Amino acid sequence: MSATFETTDRPVERKRSTPRIRRRTDWGRWYTWAVLAWLFAPIAFMIVFSFNDPAGRHNITWQGFTLRWYADAFAYRDLNEAMYNSVTIALLTMFVAGALGTLLGLALGRYDFRGKQLTNLVMFAAISAPEVVLGAALLSTFLMMNVTTGYWTTVIAHVMFCVSFVAITVRARVITLDPSLEEAARDLGAGSWTTFRLVTFPMLFPAIMAGGLLAFALSIDDYIITSFVSGDVTTFPLWIWGATRVGIPPQVNVMGTLLFAVGLVMAVVNIVAARRRA
Amino acid sequence: MRNRKLTPYVLVLPAWTWLALFFVIPIGGMLSLSLTTGNVITGFQQTFEVGNYVNAIGTYWEQILRSLFYGGCATLVCIALGYPMAYWIAFKGGAYKTTYLLLLLLPFFVSFVLRTISWRFFLSDNGVALGPLKDLGLLPEGFAVLNTAPAVILGLAYNFLPFMVLPIYAVLERMDPHLVEASHDLYANRFRAFFHVILPVSLPGVFAGVLMTFIPTSADYVNAAVLGGTDNTMIGNVIRTQYLVNNNYPIAASITFVLMGLLLIGIFSYARALGTERVMEVHTS
Numbered sequence: 045m046s047a048t049f050e051t052t053d054r055p056v057e058r059k060r061s062t063p064r065i066r067r068r069t070d071w072g073r074w075y076t077w078a079v080l081a082w083l084f085a086p087i088a089f090m091i092v093f094s095f096n097d098p099a100g101r102h103n104i105t106w107q108g109f110t111l112r113w114y115a116d117a118f119a120y121r122d123l124n125e126a127m128y129n130s131v132t133i134a135l136l137t138m139f140v141a142g143a144l145g146t147l148l149g150l151a152l153g154r155y156d157f158r159g160k161q162l163t164n165l166v167m168f169a170a171i172s173a174p175e176v177v178l179g180a181a182l183l184s185t186f187l188m189m190n191v192t193t194g195y196w197t198t199v200i201a202h203v204m205f206c207v208s209f210v211a212i213t214v215r216a217r218v219i220t221l222d223p224s225l226e227e228a229a230r231d232l233g234a235g236s237w238t239t240f241r242l243v244t245f246p247m248l249f250p251a252i253m254a255g256g257l258l259a260f261a262l263s264i265d266d267y268i269i270t271s272f273v274s275g276d277v278t279t280f281p282l283w284i285w286g287a288t289r290v291g292i293p294p295q296v297n298v299m300g301t302l303l304f305a306v307g308l309v310m311a312v313v314n315i316v317a318a319r320r321r322a
Numbered sequence: 323m324r325n326r327k328l329t330p331y332v333l334v335l336p337a338w339t340w341l342a343l344f345f346v347i348p349i350g351g352m353l354s355l356s357l358t359t360g361n362v363i364t365g366f367q368q369t370f371e372v373g374n375y376v377n378a379i380g381t382y383w384e385q386i387l388r389s390l391f392y393g394g395c396a397t398l399v400c401i402a403l404g405y406p407m408a409y410w411i412a413f414k415g416g417a418y419k420t421t422y423l424l425l426l427l428l429p430f431f432v433s434f435v436l437r438t439i440s441w442r443f444f445l446s447d448n449g450v451a452l453g454p455l456k457d458l459g460l461l462p463e464g465f466a467v468l469n470t471a472p473a474v475i476l477g478l479a480y481n482f483l484p485f486m487v488l489p490i491y492a493v494l495e496r497m498d499p500h501l502v503e504a505s506h507d508l509y510a511n512r513f514r515a516f517f518h519v520i521l522p523v524s525l526p527g528v529f530a531g532v533l534m535t536f537i538p539t540s541a542d543y544v545n546a547a548v549l550g551g552t553d554n555t556m557i558g559n560v561i562r563t564q565y566l567v568n569n570n571y572p573i574a575a576s577i578t579f580v581l582m583g584l585l586l587i588g589i590f591s592y593a594r595a596l597g598t599e600r601v602m603e604v605h606t607s
Contacts, residue, residue: 083425163334281435
């Protein structure tokens with residue numbers, strides 16, 4: 045994995061070939077790459093073993109190359125269902141937390157109002173509280189209210205822990221907005237709704253997107269809170285957890301690899317787009 | 323806008339309702355549950371049974387201490403690995419700063435549970451990493467990494483490293499490089515420049531990083547369950563088992579409160595010791 049990224053260092057290497065009086069080893073670079081290698085080790089393992097042809101139920105020693113698991117990626121019906129649940133919950137979370145968080149971020153970034161300090165405190169608490177505490181508190185309340193946990197309680201929980209992240213992302217953008225642009229729109233006769241729709245919203249959109257994607261990522265990855273409030277409903281992380289006892293099928297490596305590839309593509313597109321804009 | 327004063331309240335209302343209903347009230351609900359007595363069959367009655375807390379601490383003090391110890395160790399590992407990395411990317415990363423940050427975050431596109439389980443397979447007793455070393459006779463046959471305390475601590479550090487690197491990077495990146503130059507002009511060598519100029523500036527970042535790693539690592543149970551086997555259980559494992567397996571809700575809720583209380587005491591004493599009053603600002607901006 046890391047070998048392909050080595051190319052990014054070329055300009056620095058060119059500089060190194062110019063004569064210098066004293067050559068000092070750049071230990072920081074070695075250190076950074078060593079830590080990155082550590083970070084990538086289990087991911088590389090996961091990707092390589094998605095092509096493995098294991099003899100038994102345990103996919104831990106290399107037996108031979110196969111593409112079988114990619115052809116059979118969707119062989120487990122309950123795994124597909126778990127993946128489907130994960131994606132739909134993440135999408136719902138993205139939209140609901142995105143909308144609520146945007147409004148909250150807008151209010152926090154632009155207005156002074158009574159209870160602003162309290163709002164900040166609650167957001168800080170919701171972000172820094174450990175997931176076990178959030179999950180346990182929600183489950184306690186659902187139990188006492190006799191609410192059956194399942195799909196919708198999971199959505200509720202995910203929106204709850206994602207809202208603050210979206211709000212912070214949007215607030216950061218609202219603070220840097222130039223108010224004179226909105227004033228100009230109003231001077232040109234736009235009402236407040238038109239101003240919002242044609243001026244404020246488009247300017248905030250990158251931050252709303254970023255916040256929404258963050259909510260999506262947090263939701264699809266969540267295990268701890270979900271394990272408390274999901275009842276009989278299984279999501280992708282929960283399915284993997286449940287499968288560890290009987291042995292994880294290589295399909296999980298395939299899906300992990302595919303998710304990783306999607307993330308990689310999105311990140312690269314994002315960087316290229318940012319370079320082009322700059 | 324006829325009534326501009328109302329606008330912020332209208333904007334805040336939906337999110338506030340959600341956070342109040344599903345975060346603030348549930349914390350109160352859990353407090354109430356932690357003071358009940360009963361069991362699943364007979365139901366739980368509110369008896370303001372403070373004994374649940376005594377019971378919980380008496381039974382699980384070992385797991386509580388172990389969690390704080392593992393969380394602390396993982397946080398130190400994160401500082402040791404993350405600070406030099408953040409420093410190097412911020413000052414020497416040049417045009418590739420974003421690329422390095424992306425590389426740092428890329429492994430986290432794979433789900434948390436899958437990443438941790440991947441470590442488990444990677445480190446298994448006769449797996450890819452240990453198997454060949456044992457075949458070559460470099461390691462004794464009985465050598466194991468899994469189900470040990472270091473495996474859990476390193477797993478925790480692995481999963482939360484970016485939460486340490488990013489805040490430190492953010493403060494170092496914003497730092498005025500002239501400050502360092504000025505210290506050199508005043509005959510500070512590299513070590514003095516670091517300890518007297520760079521380190522103090524970066525402390526708020528370290529502070530935020532410590533909060534963002536210590537809290538989730540000491541309350542985590544996934545790493546302990548996947549990498550630690552049965553002898554390294556943390557308080558998170560106890561909470562999970564009591565809630566989801568034993569259905570012993572009053573005890574489960576009281577342990578959760580004990581954990582919350584300890585973390586809060588930790589955060590406040592830490593904030594006072596470091597003299598950082600703007601904990602929240604660093605953390606939420």
